[in-house]
Structure formats: C-alpha cells, structure tokens
Amino acid sequence: MTSTTKYIFVTGGVTSSLGKGIIAASLAKLLQAQGYRVTIQKLDPYINVDPGTLNPYEHGECYVTEDGAETDLDLGHYERFLNRNTSQANNVTTGRIYQSVIEKERRGEFLGKTVQVVPHITDEIKERIQILGNSGDYDIVITEIGGTVGDIESLPYIEAVRQLRWDLGEDNGIVIHLTLVPFLSAAGELKTKPTQHSVKTLMESGVQADILVCRTEHNLPKDLRRKLALFCNVKENAVIQSIDASTIYDVPNLMLEEGLDKVVLEKLALKSDVPDIDRWNQFVHRHKNPKSEITIGLIGKYVELQDSYKSILEAFIHAGAENEVKVNVESVHSEYINKDNAKLKLGHLDGVLVAPGFGERGIDGKIDAVQYVRENNVPFLGICLGMQMAVIEFARNVLGIKDAASSEMNANTKHAVIDLMEDQKNITDKGGTMRLGAWACDLKLGSVVHDIYKTQTISERHRHRYEFNGNYKDQMEAAGMIATGLNPDTGLVEIVEIPEHPWFVGVQYHPEYKSTVANPHPLFVAFVKAALTNSRGKKSASMAKK
Secondary structure (H helix, E strand, O other), rough: OOOOOOOEEEOOOOOOOOEEEEHHHHHHHHHHHHOOEEEEEEEEOOOOOOOOOOHHHHOOOOOOOOOOOOOOOOOOOOOOHHOOOOHHHHHEEEHHHHHHHHHHHHHHOOOOOOHHHHHHHHHHHHHHHHHHHHOOOOOEEEEOOOOOOOHHHHHEEEEEHHHHHHHHOOOOOOEEEEEEEEEEOOOOOEEEHHHHHHHHHHHHOOOOEEEEEEEEEEOOHHHHHHHHHHOOOHHHHHHHEEEEOHHHHHHHHHHHOOOHHHHHHHHOOOOOOOOHHHHHHHHHHHOOOOOOOEEEEEEEEEOOOOHHHHHHHHHHHHHHHHHHHEEEEEEEEHHHHHOOOOHHHOOOOOOEOOOOOOOOOOHHOOOOOOOOHHHHHEEEEEOOOOHHHHHHHHHOOOOOOOOOOEEEOOOOOOOEEEOOOOHHOOOOOOOOEEEEEEEEEEEOOHHHHHHHHHOOOEEEEEEEEEEEEHHHHHHHHHHHEEEEEEOOOOOOOEEEEEOOOOOEEEEEEOOHHHHOOOOEEEEEEEHOOOOOOHHHHHHHHHHHHH
C-alpha cells in the first residue's frame, strides 16, 4: 500500500458528545474495507492515569483490552467496527503523559533542563501518537482527540497536532473537525455560527481543519455547505453531513454516501476504491429486519447511564442480529429489587443478565434476582460480579450457608465463598491492580459452555479482584452448581453452570468486550437463543390456557 504511515486527527467542536468515536470508527471501517491497514487511538485530556478508577457515571464503562489496559469506552467501538484488537498504545491520558514525563525528569533524562509543557509534554504526546505508526503494522492511524477545542486541558494535544503536521510534511497528516450545526425551530433554519466559531478557535491554535463533519438533525442544503466551506476555508466536497441515524451501525454507509473516505484518501494522496462492506450490510439488514422479539432484563446499579454497560448493550445487538431477533433490553436497578417484588419486576422477562460492578450497593437485589430466575427457570447470564452473586445466592439458598458472602462486601464473614486472591491481599492501590486482560480457560467436556464455544480452551478478558473460593467447589458441585471452566495455570474457577436449569451460566470474565459485528460473541448468541426459546415456550403455554 504505502511505506509511510498516514495520520488522521479527529477533533471536536465547541459542543461535546458529538460522536467523534463513531465517526472515527466508521471512517476506519471504510478505509479498512478498501484494503488499508487501519487502527484508531484515543487521547483523553483528563488527569486520571486511566479510567480504571472512574465511576461509570463519570465516563461510562471502562473497556479492557487483550493486554489488560483499562481504557476509554471508544476503544470498544473501534474493536466492534474493525474486528481488530486494540492495546495500551491505543488510549493515552494526560495523567499517563505527565506521569511519564515526571518519571523521566526524576531519572535525570532531561539533563537539568527546565521541564515545560512545550516542548516536553507535547513531545511526549507526539511520541505516543506515533508509536502505532512506527510499528510498521498500519498504513493509516486515526487519532481521536478527546474533549472539545478551546478546553484548557486539550491545548497541549492541539499544539502537538500542529507540530506533527509540520513534522510529517505534505499529504501525511490531515485534521477532521467534528462540529454541530443546530436547527433553531423558532427561526426554522440551520445555524452555521457555532461551526464557524469552532473552526476559528482551532485556527487560533495554529491548526487548519481539512475536513468538516457536521452533526445535524436536518439535511444541509448546498448553499449552506458552500457558506461553511467559504468561511471555514475548506473545499465544498470536504463539508460532510453527519445526520442523526437510527443506529450507529448506519454511520459507515452514511459516511460512504457523503464521500468522506474519498476526500480523506485524496488529501492523503492515497488510492481510493469501492469499499467492500457487503458483510457489514448483511449484519445491518438482519439487525433492522428481525423475525422475532424478546425482552431481556439487565440487572445493574448504574442503569441510569446507558454508557455504563455499553459493550453489553452492543453485544446484544450483535447476538440479536445473528439470531434474527430484536433484543429489547430492560434496565432494572438492583437497589429496588427484593424477594417481595422480584416476580413483578422480572416475571415478564425472557432472560436476565446480572451485570458486573464493584462495591456493596445493590448486591442484595442482585442476589434476589438470581434466586428468582434460578427457581423459575428463566435463562440467566451472570457476568463477573453477576457470577459471584449467583455463587453467593446458591450457597445461601441451596447449601443453607445463610451468611455466605463476598469478602469485598463483608470482610468479617465466616463463609467467604467469594474471596481475594492471596497475592491481592496486601495491595492498597486501586488502579491497574486487578486480574486484567486475556486469561486462558479450559472448558469441561459436555458442558453448556463447551457446546457453545465448540473448543476446549478459550481466552477471555478479565477485570476483577475477587474470585470463587475453591474451598467451596466440591460442596457446590455436589448440590448442582458445576464449575465448568477453570484457568489452566491457577485452577481458579472461571465459569459455573446449573445443568438442571434450562440455561444458567455465570462467567468470571467479560465476554462483552470481545463481541464484534463480524464475530458476535458465542455466549451472547447462545443466551439470546435460550431467551427466544423461553419466550416461545411462554407464548405456547399462554395459548394452551386460552
């Protein structure tokens, strides 16, 4: 393709939450579909070293890569669209930048010089941007700059982009600026002033946008595009409309219609071809034309913010399309579930997923939810903390160990069926100290999960500190909860099942992180299929009564 890596920088206008990640992922998909080797990275301007210690209400879910990096949720979009793994190098924060520079200063690497934002911080940013490009694995690197132009914390990143464009030379680096073109219903017209001011703010930092992507609720007429091109100093064909879509999976096709990929490749002096997105469009067709419909309950404690469980919601979309079924996900706050109202809140659901999380808030509701679905034969999937709650519920209500608990929530319990790993007990730091990233798991022959994965050894991503206490394994299995997945090196329990239940699986890992458009996760596919079977069974029983 090309011996020189090309760089695309995606910046955001004065209004946040415009969807830079989806635009970046959609563009990457179109370029990948033309044969280019593409990756995307996210630069986040907050001072946290990574999002691992952030409450999901602050920044949405924390996404985990194969190599164990706790990253921004946009990396999930990148992987779901491209079907390619990301890594630590794909997400950089201001905290990590400053940490690295300060460590270098302490080691004396700056030879006594005064350490400053320019050049030391900006040089560190430039180095991080080019790590992926210098690997030789990619033709094009797309770098999404978090935050919005004009933010104080974003200034070093914009300055680094300015310098890099100068360093890289002609045709090797371009800037896409994503802005809002609002529609004022009182005036009945679209307004370009926010975009003009956003571009002006960017230019004050020495960066000229090459392409404008305009978020809008209404089609941009030709005269308005010409006006934007004239006053923002870009070509008319470089004013790209990004109209609101019914699903994020429509965006690659919308960008294709607008010619975003063509304009980008022209400005990078690369050959443009017709993208091969037939497989993508088959998925979109199945997603939009389901043959059945089911409702699955998502039991969690961060349900007010949908981004808290973004990967789970997207995995249901992938699995739904694979089964040609529309999956309606009904969020149920675990704090408001108890034994008395469990039937009212959960009785109408075709399946229940108990979500991951940390801390003791809402765990009693999760345990009561597990008890209801176990006793009423509702298909169940427990992820991480959800699996742990299933173990506690089984210990309490089947084994009769009434004070069974996790030492995370009750450090004084005599029956910690969920407990810390020995090597975790003396750790005081919270960030980056969990079992993270890809770990192997051996599946038990004849188990539900072995039938689902169709292989004996799998690899899945983890993000947790507490584990199934192996001292209770024999007792659990004798009563009917079987450990069907074990880590081959540590013997830690990764998966539990109840064979007597129609479909009851709890996993210590996060399968949602590995679900993509091209490869829906088999566990979600099987869970949705089980929920569909349950739905049809309930309907048949209801018809029989009539």
